[in-house]
Amino acid sequence: MDSLQSYLFLSVVLFCLGLYGVMTRRNGVAILMGIELILNSANLNLVAFNR
Numbered sequence: 098m099d100s101l102q103s104y105l106f107l108s109v110v111l112f113c114l115g116l117y118g119v120m121t122r123r124n125g126v127a128i129l130m131g132i133e134l135i136l137n138s139a140n141l142n143l144v145a146f147n148r
Contacts, residue, residue, distance in 0.1 A: 100148070101145055101148070103144075104141060104142075104144070104145035105136070105142070105145060107141060107148040108138040108142050108145065109138070111134050111135075111137055111138035111141065112134070112138040112139075113134055113135075114131075114134050115131045115132065115133070115134030115135035115137075115138065116135065117131070117136075118130060118131025118134065119131035119132060119135070
């Protein structure tokens with residue numbers, strides 16, 4: 098697999114996990130953790146496309 102594709106795949110997985118966490122959890126801390134996963138996936142995309 099290409100390096101860019103690996104980073105993008107990991108980013109999609111992180112985004113989906115974060116979105117699932119935000120949509121299914123009622124605890125505020127768990128929702129914030131899901132938002133952090135979404136933001137980390139966005140940052141990973143920026144780093145991957147910057148390479």
